[in-house]
Amino acid sequence: MVNQVNQVNQSQVLLLTGFRELGRFRYVFFSLTCAGYLLIVVLNVSVLVLICAKPRLHQPMYILLANLLLNTLIGCAAFYPKLLLDLLSSQQQVSxxxxxxxxxxxxxxxxxxxxxxTVMALDRYAAVSRPLTYHSLLRPSTVLRLLLGAWLLPAAASTCLIGLSSRLxxxxxxxxxxxxDNRSITHLSCVDVSLIGGVELLLAAAVIFLPLLLIFGCxxxxxxxxxxxSSSGRPNKALATCVPHLVTYVSLVCSIVFEVVQPALANKNLPHALRVFPVKHQQLWFPRFILLKL
Structure with a gap:
């Protein structure tokens, strides 16, 4: 028994069992997912090129949008190619x-x-609530520092978390x-993972839940x-510009909430596709190009 456990511990191949009940419907999923992935790439790249090509769009609002589009492309590249390959494979394996x-x-x-x-919410807050000091508050150097923090802090947190899980x-x-995802990996561990769970919760609070609260407040x-x-009768375009941001915010919150409660749904009498296919599908599919009118 000990030898068997040790052999399993040394295995470098994992099986993704979320596809087991899809059957012939996997080809339907493949067609829809492939079309959606191509659409995401074409639209996001098109808007990125447009923002880069037009000097008048080199403003904080559009620079932030460009970073959001770039992040979506990165998320898609990490998720969809492997998914599409697995949908056509008889065995879904991953090292x-x-x-x-x-x-x-x-x-x-x-x-x-x-x-x-969060940075986009701060931008809208400054533009609407502090219009006279907007340009002094969000200078190019300030936007650059905020964006560096938006990328580097999550990168450091993810490296720390996955680094701990890789030793299990x-x-x-x-x-x-x-x-x-990290939770799926830690669930396969032979040892107590309460420390990693605590680190994951702490990092999630710092880089996910705290920003969501800041967005809500803004x-x-x-x-x-x-x-x-609006009540004073003065023209107001602020609400119209914020509605797409709010839709994205609500979409993200719903995705995160579902990911948190998803393990509790695993044993419920729910359709298999709903239980195993993450809401990240919906989050990645959201057309970023409608966030702002370019």
């Missing part, structure tokens, strides 16, 4: 190193998304999902100013 790598990029995508949306001995090899202030301007 342990590949699983850790995908988990890193997935966590980085979500964290950077939260951080960039694994007794299992079946990942009951269609992709790898938009409460923005909406208050917008309604105040």
């Amino acid at each position: 342990r190193c590949g699983c850790l790598l995908q988990a890193f990029w997935v966590h980085l995508y979500v964290s950077v998304e939260c951080n960039i949306l 001995p694994l007794c299992g090899f079946r990942v009951s999902r269609t992709f790898c 938009y409460v202030q923005v909406l208050a100013v917008s309604f105040r301007l």
Whole structure:
């Protein structure tokens, strides 16, 4: 028994079992997912090129949007190619190193998304609530520092988290999902993972939940100013520019909430596709190009 456990611990191949009940419907999923992935890439790249090509768009709002689009492309590249390959394969396998790598990029995508949306919320707050001091508050150097923090802090947090998980001995090899994340990896461990769970919770609070609270606070202030301007009869375009941001914010919150409660749904009488296919599909599919009118 000990030898068997040791052999499993040394295994470098994991099985993704989230596809097992899809059957012939996997080809339907493949067609829809492939079309969606291509659409995401074409639209996001087109808007990125447009922002880079037009000097009048080299403003904080559009620079932030460009970073959001770039992050979406990174998230898609970490998620969809492997998914499409698995949908056409008879066996869905991934090396342990590949699983850790995908988990890193997935966590980085979500964290950077939260951080960039936070900076966008601060931008809208300054533009609506502090219009006279907007340009002094969000100077190019300030935007650059905020963006560096939005990328580097999540990268450091994801590296720390995945680095800890990479040292765990694994007794299992079946990942009951269609992709790898840190929670799926730690569930296969032979040892107590409470320390890693605590680190994961702390990092999530710092790079995900705290930014979401800041976003909520900023938009409460923005909406208050917008309604105040509307009630006074003065023209107000702030609400119209913030609605797409709020839609993205709500979409992200729903995705994160589902990911948190998803393990509790695993044993429920729910459709298999709903249980194993993450809401990250919806989050990545969201057309970023409608966020702002270019």
